[in-house]
Amino acid sequence: MTTGHAPLPTAHGGPTDALDGAVLLLRPDDDVAVATRDLPQGAVVAVADRFVTVTQGVPRGHKLAVADVAAGVPVRKYGQSIGRATRDIAAGHHVHTHNLGMDDAGRAHEVGTHLVDLPAPADPGRTFAGYRRADGRWGTRNYVGIVTSVNCSASTARLIADQFRGRVLEAFPGVDGVVALTHDTGCGLVPTSEGAQITRRTLRGYADHPNVAALLVLGLGCEMLPAQTLLDGLDLPADKPVRTLVIQETGGIRATVRAGVAAIEEMLPQISALRREPAPVSALVLGLNCGGSDGYSGITANPALGHASDLLVAHGGTSVLAETPEIFGAEHLLLRRAVSQDVADRLLARLDWWQEYMAHGGGTLDNNPSPGNKAGGLTTILEKSLGAVAKGGTAPLRAVYEYAEPVRERGFCFMDTPGYDPVSVTGLVAGGATVVVFTTGRGSVLGCKPTPSIKVATNTPTYLRMREDMDLNAGRIVDGTATVEQVGAELFEKIVAVASGEQTVSEDLDLGTDEFIPWQLGAVT
Structure with a gap:
């Protein structure tokens, strides 16, 4: 075994039984290819x-x-280190958890060195059919939202x-539906704590969401986050x-259900009368x-979604990675796209917070990938992250938000969320996402009312096996x-169509209520 990296074996006219197209070498100097x-x-x-x-098979x-x-x-994939060999690896070996571990070496943090100008769109006046709101925003759906201030009002909201x-x-x-946005907290929290502020911010984000055309706020009456505080300001x-x-003021559960039903029945004619109008894709x-x-x-x-994201940003729209x-x-790749030192510092501050948070819990960020990720071929968090950031395309990084903060900046942004899918998407929707695209290789099934979720399969076998749960097959790449660009352009068209009212498979299945899961932090007393 040589020290370091040995060159690829070469041949001048190989065996006649050699398999062509059986692996993908992503960069010329990579040490591994994907089967x-x-x-x-x-x-x-x-x-x-x-x-x-x-x-080895x-x-x-x-x-x-x-x-x-x-x-x-280090072992290279995407032209980057995805970990260090834990034993000698020979060409022809299977590379996975048995011979590849974490690479803790620091990565160079260069700020703003890879800022690119996206190509101007061919159709700068592109529109979708949306719902105009009085404050100038546009919704992609018309929901009645029942926002609960505390878990104690959850059952009443569902009734x-x-x-x-x-x-x-x-x-x-x-009217697209009536959705009860219930959760497991709202009381037992110190109101000024980080956990309470995240819960409050999330609930207020849904209350203010442009896809929520009418709102019923439902509380119990003695909780630490009273119902009215979700509306104040x-x-x-x-x-x-x-x-x-x-509930305590209205006369109990039965009386509140009657009052809630009557209130919504009064709202329905008003929001049902709303009609879609041409809206700028921006x-x-x-x-x-x-x-x-x-x-x-x-x-x-992921790179196809990145291409679609770039197309949207080029039209003046907003996309948010999480x-x-x-x-x-892979944070160094995002830092190179940060438009300012302040944006870079905000991203690094969130990563520092996570390092401390995980250490306090006795873990590390390399506890990720999950067992399913590993079964699908991902070995370390470095490898997973390098593939995950591809969802963000190439546009400059213009802002970094904390969980469920309102997204105000146009262009490509980042939001600090956990990796747990429903919690992450809940934060994105609370921040104002009016369409979500969710990529999956193993076959995740997620909805996120009141926002439509477009699910994209990474490979054809998963798409064929779960065709009734997937909206688009990127396995064709x-x-x-x-090509990546062709699927990305197709996905952009799907985003515009869904924003205009086309139903996703998640919506056909009426998914998205149980997936409302705000991030919970802090002690409960």
């Missing part, structure tokens, strides 16, 4: 102008060593919403009808998220039938 099919031991694969004999989506790497030396399930709303075709649009009910706020990632995520769906634990190890 596009199961590679049995003894198979010979073509890698650029070279041939590698598979000495490699599952589809996993990594094949295409160069010798000595123990302790009210249940009265509007089924055919009841057929008389109001302009909110500059809600004048055309959003709002009612507040407190008014869209796109949430970017991934879950159940696999070895193809950073090759297909999941702070899943940019760890690996299959060789489409």
Whole structure:
């Protein structure tokens, strides 16, 4: 075994039984390639102008060593270190958890060195069909939202919403539904604590969301976050009808359900009368998220979503990347795109917070990837993060927000959220996302009322197996039938269509109520 990296084996006219297209080498100097099919031991694969004999079977989506790497030396994928070899690795070996570990070496933090100007859109006047709100924002859906101040009002909220399930709303075709936004907190918290502020900010974000056309705020009456505090200081649009009910004051659950149903019945004709109008695509706020990632995520769906994100930003729109634990190890790529030192410092501050938070809990950020991620071919958080940041495209990073903060800046932004999908997406929606695109390799099934969620499969087998749960197949990129740019352009068109009212599969299944999960922090007394 040589010290460091050995060059790829070369051949001048390889074996006739060599497999062509069986692996993807993402950068010329990478030490690993990604298998596009199961590679049995003894198979010979073509890698650029070279041939590698598979000495250990490699599952589809996993990594094949295409160069010798000595123990302790970084292993490169995407042209970046994804970890260090924990033992000598020979070309032809399967590279995974048994021979690849974390690389704790620091990464160079250069600020603003890779700022690019996105190409001007071919159709700068592009529109979608949206709902105009009195404050100038545009919604993509018309929901009645029941926002609960405390878990104690959750059951009552669900009882009210249940009265509007089924055919009841057929008389109001302009209404997308009545959604009970219930949660597990709201009391037992120190009101000034970080946890209480996050909960309050999340609930206020949903109350103020442009996809919530009418609002019922529901409290118990003795909680630490009273119902009225969710509205105090909110500059809600004048055309959003709002009612507040407190169970203890209204006369108990049954009386509150009757009052809540009556209040919503009064609201329905007003919001059902709203009609979609041409709206500038620049008014869209796109949430970017991934879950159940696999070895193809950073090759297909994520970069395709990045291309769609760039197209939206080029039109003057906004896209928001999230999941702070899943940019760890790739933060240097985002820092190079930061438009100012302040933006860079805000991103680094959130990463520092996470390091301290994980250490306090006895863990590290490399506790991620999940078992499903590893089964799909991802080994370290570095590898996962390098693929995850591809969702953000190439646009300059203009702002960094804390969880559920209102997103005010146009362009590409970042929001600090956990990697747990429903908690992350809840923060994005609270921040104002009016459309979410969710990429998945293993097959996550997520909805996020009141915002539509577009689910994109990273590989064709998952798409075919779960076709009723996926909106788009990015696996065609690996299959060789489409490029990243083609799928990205198709995804952009899907975003515009869904924003204009086209139903996603999540909406067809009526998903998105149980996935409302605000991030909970802090002690409960």
